[in-house]
Amino acid sequence: MNAHSTEVRQEALALLRNGTKGADVARRLSIPRGTVSYWLHKDRSKRGECPGAHNPSCHRCDGAALDEHAYAYLLGLYLGDGHISHPSAHRAPSLMITLDDAWPGIQDEAEAALRRVFPQNATCRVRRTGCHNIKVYSKHLVCYFPQHGPGRKHERGTVLEPWQQKIVDAHPWQLVRGLVHSDGCRLTNWTTRVVGGERKRYEYPRYWFTNVSDDIRRIYTDTLDALGVVWTHCTRAGKPYNISVARRASVALMDAHVGPKY
Known part of the structure; x- marks a missing residue:
């Protein structure tokens, strides 16, 4: 995993505070989009501007409790069949996990994991031909899944952050x-x-x-x-x-x- 210097992080935050879009900051400094979003959330949290600062809702931003057992399983699903999108029609991005209808038990387990990791957010299922998209909307998705970025997963680097690796080390079978x-x-x-x-x-x-x-x-x-x-x-x-x-x-x-x- 590439470690970014304090100077690079400070430069990114200065650009973000001045109104530069996260995608532009990521391109300018050659930093993953998810990393830029995470830095922005941490900065906003420290300054009391992060959504939910007075009602903790994010493990990364404001220390909300995290069901690590469920998260390790959800991380495996995300790396395989998950996708984060942010359509203009919605205020918050969505995490969508596409699962085959041949395995309804896995669909149930996936939705249960989403509810445990995001207990304050409603989940839903969207029917598609032969499958269902298991979805949740949250402003903090990029905090939980910093691997998110433009393009397909195999076309960009996908590495675990240290805090994610710590969870995987504690719950390896759930990731598998x-x-x-x-x-x-x-x-x-x-x-x-x-x-x-x-x-x-x-x-x-x-x-x-x-x-x-x-x-x-x-x-x-x-x-x-x-x-x-x-x-x-x-x-x-x-x-x-x-x-x-x-x-x-x-x-x-x-x-x-x-x-x-x-």
Whole structure:
């Protein structure tokens, strides 16, 4: 993760206080848009200008309580299938997590996690063909997800802030569950072996995770390493986007803490 100097932060805040738009500050100083937004929120909070300063509603701005267990799961969903947008028709940005209708249990769990992380905000579901968008609106989304920025996730750097990594270290399985529930699956593979002159078919379970972002795959595999889960990198059709967990002991660990989609 790139560390920004105090001078760069002060310059960014000076521009923001003078009315320069956050996107322009990010481009001028080559800083992620989410980082600029977070600095602005912290600065406004210190000066008593942050929304909710007298009624804490943001963990990052004003110290509101955070359900870290739910946040770690929600972070995994966001990195996989989440997107923050700020349409002009709404005063606050929205976090939208797109989940397949084949797994209604995951949709329920995602909405429950949103409610625990944003207890003062209403959630909703928007029906789309074959899926639902699980949504919440909040002025503080960029505080909770500083990875937000222009363009697609795999086209920009995606690294965890130190405070996020601390939460992941405390709740690693929740992050893994969120990532697998969004961009992974548990499936059954098969192979054949010749035994006693006869070819026999053997089936075995494995966990599969696919994401185009090198950074997000690294977050996943670093967490697996910390948990003692053995994984392999798989290239299919020339695309190095797949992570496989197939060792029996590692699959047993994944079954105990993640399990099939539901």
